[in-house]
Each structure stands twice: as C-alpha cells, then as structure tokens.
Amino acid sequence: xxxxxxxxxxxxxxxxxxxxxxxxxxxxxxxxxxxxxxxxxxxxxxxxxxxxxxxxxxxxxxxxxxxxxxxxxxxxxxxxxxxxxxxxxxxxxxxxxxxxxxxxxxxxxxxxxxxxxxxxxxxxxxxxxxxxxxxxxxxxxxxxxxxxxxxxxxxxxxxxxxxxxxxxxxxxxxxxxxxxxxxxxxxxxxxxxxxxxxxxxxxxxxxxxxxxxxxxxxxxxxxxxxxxxxxxxxxxxxxxxxxxxxxxxxxxxxxxxxxxxxxxxxxxxxxxxxxxxxxxxxxxxxxxxxxxxxxxxxxxxxxxxxxxxxxxxxxxxxxxxxxxxxxxxxxxxxxxxxxxxxxxxxxxxxxxxxxxxxxxxxxxxxxxxxxxxxxxxxxxxxxxxxxx
Numbered sequence: 001x002x003x004x005x006x007x008x009x010x011x012x013x014x015x016x017x018x019x020x021x022x023x024x025x026x027x028x029x030x031x032x033x034x035x036x037x038x039x040x041x042x043x044x045x046x047x048x049x050x051x052x053x054x055x056x057x058x059x060x061x062x063x064x065x066x067x068x069x070x071x072x073x074x075x076x077x078x079x080x081x082x083x084x085x086x087x088x089x090x091x092x093x094x095x096x097x098x099x100x101x102x103x104x105x106x107x108x109x110x111x112x113x114x115x116x117x118x119x120x121x122x123x124x125x126x127x128x129x130x131x132x133x134x135x136x137x138x139x140x141x142x143x144x145x146x147x148x149x150x151x152x153x154x155x156x157x158x159x160x161x162x163x164x165x166x167x168x169x170x171x172x173x174x175x176x177x178x179x180x181x182x183x184x185x186x187x188x189x190x191x192x193x194x195x196x197x198x199x200x201x202x203x204x205x206x207x208x209x210x211x212x213x214x215x216x217x218x219x220x221x222x223x224x225x226x227x228x229x230x231x232x233x234x235x236x237x238x239x240x241x242x243x244x245x246x247x248x249x250x251x252x253x254x255x256x257x258x259x260x261x262x263x264x265x266x267x268x269x270x271x272x273x274x275x276x277x278x279x280x281x282x283x284x285x286x287x288x289x290x291x292x293x294x295x296x297x298x299x300x301x302x303x304x305x306x307x308x309x310x311x312x313x314x315x316x317x318x319x320x321x322x323x324x325x326x327x328x329x330x331x332x333x334x335x336x337x338x339x340x341x342x343x344x345x346x347x348x349x350x351x352x353x354x355x356x357x358x359x360x361x362x363x364x365x366x367x368x369x370x371x372x373x374x375x376x377x378x379x380x381x382x383x384x385x386x387x388x
Contacts, residue, residue, distance in 0.1 A: 077373035079333045080353070083125070085117040086346050086368030089385065090125060092377060095334075095351055099365040102377045103127065103146070103153075105385045111140070112386055118371050120201075121172040123148030123378040126156065129385075133164030133183040133194070134218060141165045143180060145201075151380035152387050157199060160184075168196070168222040172374070173246070176201040179224050181212060189215035196222060196231065196248070210248035221272065221327050226279020228305060232272060237264040241273050243305070254308025255282040257301075267295045267324060274328045274335075277374065280305055283330040285337050290318055298337055300328070300352060314358025316350060331372040338369055 080095040089105035102125065106112040115131030124147040130136035141164045143157035157180060159165045164183040171177045178199040185191030194213030199206050209229070212219035217235025219242075224230075229244040240261040243253045252259065257270035265271075267287035274283045282303050287295040298316040303309065312335075319341055326338035326347045333354060338347035349370035353360035364370050 077376045080331070080351050080362065081373045081376075082336065082349065082351070082364060082370040083117055083119055083373055083377070084349070084364060084366055084368040084370045085114055085127070086366065087113050090114060090117045090127065091366055091368070092373065093365040093370075095362040097363075097365045101382055102379055103383045103385050109386060114385060116167055116369060118167070118170050119373050119375050119377055120145065120147070120170050120176050120178075121374045122176055123375050124150070125377050125379070125383075126167060126170055126178060127153070127385075128165070128167040131166060133166035133181055134186070135164070137162055137164045143167050143178070146377075146379055146383050148378050149380055151383060153383060153385060156201075166220060168220065169224045170374075171224040175203070177224075179209075179222065179229075181218075181220065181222070183213070183218070186215075192216075194218050196229070196244075198246075208248075209246070210244055210250075212242070221274065223274045223329075225275040225277045225330075228275050228279035230273045230275040230282065238262070239265060239269070239271060241271070253282070253305050255303035255305050257284050270299075270301060272325050272328045274330045275305065276330045277332060281311060281330060283328045283335045285325050285328050287323065287325065288315065294322075296320060296323060298323070298325070298339055298350070300335055300337055300358065302330070302335060302354060312352075312354050312358050314352060316352075316361065326369060329371050334372065336364075336370055336372065 078094055082093050084091045084093050087107045089101055090103035091099045091101050093099040105114050111129050114127050114129055117125055117127035120126050124145060126145050128143045130140050133141060138159060138161040141159050142155055143165055144153040145156035146153045157165055162184060166181040168181060169179045181194050181196050183194045185193055192215040193211060196209045196212045197206055198209055212231050212233060219231045219233040222231045227246055231242045233240045233242060238261055239258060241256050241258055243251050245251060262269050270284040270286045272285045282305050285300045288297040288299045289295050290297055296318050300314055301310060302312040304311060319339060321341035321343060323339045323341050326340050329336050334351050335354060336349045336351045338349050340347045346367045347369060348367045349364035351362040352358050
C-alpha cells in the first residue's frame with residue numbers, strides 16, 4: 001500500500017479529510033510540583049506530601065497550565081485511525097495509508113524528540129518527550145499538553161526534581177482524566193515507590209490510585225477503560241498483570257493470562273495487556289515459536305474481562321528480524337500491536353480488524369509508537385516542538 005503524508009495547515013481541515021478518506025506533580029504534577037511552588041487558585045488543596053495518600057489537589061503556577069476550552073469536541077475519528085509518534089513528531093494516520101502531521105518535533109536539539117503521545121479524548125494531544133520515569137527526573141520528565149484549538153504546548157504535569165513521571169493513558173470519565181505513574185525515593189528499598197495517579201484536567205486535582213512498583217520493580221504499560229485499569233508489572237525477571245477498579249482496588253479476572261505471575265517467560269507468554277475503552281475486553285500479545293524454534297510469530301488474543309472467553313486469536317506473519325513487542329492497544333473495533341524489529345529504533349504497528357477474526361490487517365502508514373484515536377486532534381496548525 002502506498003503511504004501518503006499530507007502537509008497540514010489548519011487541522012480542522014484534517015478532520016473532514018480523514019472522515020472522507022475513511023469512507024465517507026511536592027506536589028505533583030499539575031504544572032508545578034516543586035515544594036516551593038505557590039498555589040494560584042483558591043480551591044487548590046495542599047501539596048501531595050501533606051495531603052492524604054489517596055487523593056489530593058495539585059498546585060498550579062501558571063494560568064496556562066489549566067487552560068480549558070468550551071468548544072465542542074470534533075467528530076469522532078474513523079475506525080482504526082491512529083496517533084503515531086516518532087522522532088519527527090506526532091502524526092494522525094488512517095488504515096487507508098494516509099498520514100498527516102500534527103506536531104513537528106526537532107530531533108536536532110536536546111529534548112527535541114517526543115517519546116510518547118496520546119489524544120486527550122477532546123481534540124487535543126498529551127505528550128511526553130522522555131517517556132521513562134525510572135531514568136528521567138525533574139524538568140526532563142515533564143508531561144505536556146496541546147489543548148484543542150491551541151498552537152503551542154503547555155506544561156501539564158511537572159515533577160519535583162527527584163521524581164520521574166510516566167504518561168500512561170487518558171480517559172474521559174466525567175471529564176478528561178490523565179493517568180500517569182510517579183517514581184520517587186529510588187535511593188533505597190525502603191523509600192522506592194512507583195504510584196499510579198490520575199489528574200483531572202478540569203478540576204486540576206490529583207488522585208493517587210495505587211502503588212504499582214517499588215525497589216527494582218515497576219509497571220508499564222497501564223491502560224484504562226470503563227471502570228477497569230490493567231497494569232503490566234515486572235521485577236527481576238518476574239512478570240505479572242493486575243486488574244484494578246478506578247479506586248485502585250485489585251480484582252481477579254479470568255482473562256488474566258498470568259494470575260499467579262510468571263518467571264522469565266517473555267517473549268513466549270501472553271503479556272502487554274490492554275483494556276478496551278469500555279473495560280469489557282482485554283488484548284494480550286506474545287511471540288510464538290516458528291517451526292525452527294524461533295520466537296518470531298506475533299500472536300494476539302482478545303478475551304472477555306468478566307468471563308475469560310476468547311473473542312479473537314490470530315497469528316500474524318513471521319518477523320524474521322528477531323522482534324520484540326513494544327505495546328498493544330485495543331479499540332471497539334480493532335487491536336494493534338507495536339512491534340520493533342532488531343536493528344530498528346521505532347515500531348511499525350499492525351492494525352487488526354476484530355470483526356474479521358483477525359483475517360483483515362492493515363499496516364500503519366508510518367513507523368512509530370501507535371495508539372488508537374478517541375478524538376481527532378483539532379489544533380491550530382502544525383504545532384512545533386520544542387516551542388519556538
């Protein structure tokens with residue numbers, strides 16, 4: 001399939017084009033998490049360290065950090081359309097092989113590459129340059145946001161100097177909710193902790209959902225759908241998958257491929273769990289062995305979270321360049337797998353149609369980390385990163 005990259009002007013034009021082409025943060029984190037940051041809104045609660053462990057409001061330092069918009073969100077994206085992040089920026093792509101840039105990154109400058117991006121479910125984009133909370137801290141670990149209609153990114157989640165943040169997912173449950181992990185206290189086993197947290201964009205409040213990592217252990221990717229959170233964890237070659245409700249309470253699911261955890265089972269065990277937008281289905285993936293005994297056959301399974309029944313199981317063509325799985329993503333109609341081949345830097349996603357039983361697949365139009373769109377980005381032109 002020939003791949004087309006369309007230069008974008010005002011991205012509201014892209015919304016129409018995509019539809020036609022498809023067939024018809026201290027504190028934590030909200031824009032300031034240093035202990036000395038002033039609170040600028042009268043309704044903000046004390047900093048995280050002084051508030052109860054489960055829920056706290058995040059302080060803000062700039063009026064732009066909580067910018068919201070009253071514009072109606074754009075029309076929903078075509079089925080199977082994706083947001084793709086690579087060294088050149090962020091793109092919107094369709095299963096017809098069309099891609100259009102929404103954020104233009106500059107890999108020639110320090111911090112000019114975006115590690116991960118996801119739409120905010122309301123016409124904007126949330127992204128993080130350094131998507132590695134166990135490595136990057138402080139200003140190197142900031143999460144940014146380009147709201148609908150905006151032409152520039154703004155700080156959304158800012159850690160303290162000794163904290164690292166990891167953007168995980170965005171859900172819209174009575175408003176836009178940004179899910180991320182915060183890593184801190186890594187100097188010793190007694191203080192090391194990774195917590196899953198939820199930031200409410202409208203109210204600028206932060207809720208600590210659950211502890212998902214500690215000393216030499218951590219969790220990612222983490223996905224949210226309906227009333228369900230699915231977390232993939234690991235530590236010292238031991239792997240597990242946890243299911244939480246939105247309050248951080250663990251529950252058992254018969255869909256869990258490793259209910260008791262597994263030791264050193266990758267790449268042949270099912271892992272990389274991702275929950276559907278309504279929380280009813282789980283997608284998992286693995287690399288199965290071929291006839292020669294090499295684990296190079298990507299296999300995807302979709303299961304019912306409540307019953308464990310298999311909705312779809314499909315084996316994709318072999319990837320001879322000794323691949324590894326970066327992540328999966330699950331929509332109402334499709335599942336995608338981000339596969340990195342040996343010797344390459346970025347994955348090239350395969351998008352699988354669930355209704356076809358996995359028989360119909362599409363390559364992503366360009367390489368990069370792909371996530372399904374929940375809303376089409378409606379930005380004021382192609383946004384530059386870093387900002388001029």
